[in-house]
Amino acid sequence: MIARAELQLSIHQRNLPLKHPFTISRSTITTQPTVIVELSDGTHSGFGEATTNDYYGMTGQRIVAAIESVRHEIESAACLDPTSLWTQLHQKLPDDPFAMCAIDQAAYDLWGKQLDAPVHQLWKLDINHVPLSNFTIGIDTVENMVKKMQEVPDWPIYKIKLGTPDDMKIITEMRQHTTATFRVDANCGWTVDETIANARQLRELNVEFIEQPLPAEDIDGAIRVYQHSALPIMADESCITESDVQRCKNRFHGVNIKLVKCGGLTPARRMIQQARQLDLKVMVGCMTESTVGISAIAQLLPLLDFVDMDGAELLAEDIASGAQVEKGACRFAQLPGSGVALLPTR
Numbered sequence: 620m621i622a623r624a625e626l627q628l629s630i631h632q633r634n635l636p637l638k639h640p641f642t643i644s645r646s647t648i649t650t651q652p653t654v655i656v657e658l659s660d661g662t663h664s665g666f667g668e669a670t671t672n673d674y675y676g677m678t679g680q681r682i683v684a685a686i687e688s689v690r691h692e693i694e695s696a697a698c699l700d701p702t703s704l705w706t707q708l709h710q711k712l713p714d715d716p717f718a719m720c721a722i723d724q725a726a727y728d729l730w731g732k733q734l735d736a737p738v739h740q741l742w743k744l745d746i747n748h749v750p751l752s753n754f755t756i757g758i759d760t761v762e763n764m765v766k767k768m769q770e771v772p773d774w775p776i777y778k779i780k781l782g783t784p785d786d787m788k789i790i791t792e793m794r795q796h797t798t799a800t801f802r803v804d805a806n807c808g809w810t811v812d813e814t815i816a817n818a819r820q821l822r823e824l825n826v827e828f829i830e831q832p833l834p835a836e837d838i839d840g841a842i843r844v845y846q847h848s849a850l851p852i853m854a855d856e857s858c859i860t861e862s863d864v865q866r867c868k869n870r871f872h873g874v875n876i877k878l879v880k881c882g883g884l885t886p887a888r889r890m891i892q893q894a895r896q897l898d899l900k901v902m903v904g905c906m907t908e909s910t911v912g913i914s915a916i917a918q919l920l921p922l923l924d925f926v927d928m929d930g931a932e933l934l935a936e937d938i939a940s941g942a943q944v945e946k947g948a949c950r951f952a953q954l955p956g957s958g959v960a961l962l963p964t965r
Contacts, residue, residue: 665729723883782808
């Protein structure tokens with residue numbers, strides 16, 4: 620814990636333009652609104668991020684209002700200990716994980732900068748052997764999905780968004796143009812029978828796993844798919860917060876943890892530990908964040924089996940510097956904390 624002068628909280632709202640329209644089974648976006656929390660001690664500034672998301676009802680207005688509601692608690696805290704601060708604020712914001720995430724990421728970034736060390740180093744993690752990230756291809760025509768992949772050649776892994784009548788055609792055609800590993804994400808867009816049938820074909824096309832094929836509420840279906848799928852199944856929409864991890868046992872082979880959905884780095888670390896105890900594979904994914912959020916994810920890399928941290932690579936223009944992902948490999952920032960610096964607005 621670090622005693623210091625009172626913190627100053629600043630909130631920045633930005634729109635992140637995407638290189639291409641990004642389509643999944645239920646929606647399309649061309650711009651991703653995001654909320655950036657800045658915590659300053661007068662010498663250092665820490666940054667955290669929460670993107671908006673219609674599926675979870677998290678608008679920019681709601682995220683900002685939640686953060687403002689705990690401004691006094693943040694700015695009057697006697698010391699900066701991210702875990703303690705998260706526990707204190709979660710009592711006030713139990714239903715606002717996106718706001719909690721932005722605050723928590725900022726607290727860790729500032730904590731590391733105050734101690735002049737990267738967060739992963741303060742956690743005593745070894746970054747010499749970490750998983751590679753995939754690059755995500757959103758739903759489009761088959762021809763355009765191939766073109767999008769060819770714009771970013773030499774990535775070792777591509778995650779392909781599915782949930783269309785042409786899913787097998789998409790993967791079969793894309794396989795003709797690369798030997799890279801594929802992952803597929805149906806975002807709740809398949810039925811049980813589709814998933815079981817598709818899994819058999821996808822395994823022959825060098826697909827590593829299937830992410831969230833069924834709606835989250837289809838619990839019985841998840842059990843059937845788990846028992847009969849030819850490929851591992853990863854939970855996403857079925858694993859949002861800490862209490863969901865236990866329920867994924869015997870329904871999924873692994874969990875994809877999103878920092879904004881669970882409330883930040885503090886609960887994510889607990890979820891990772893719990894998943895390990897349940898013998899579940901562990902992935903952390905992104906929500907089209909800027910480099911602010913991606914740099915926070917980077918701190919967790921040594922704890923993971925898989926990672927999807929390509930969010931900033933999908934942007935037409937970034938708003939921060941920090942950890943970078945180059946052809947799947949994370950290049951950690953040189954700054955302490957999460958290594959984030961906000962770029963000047965144009």
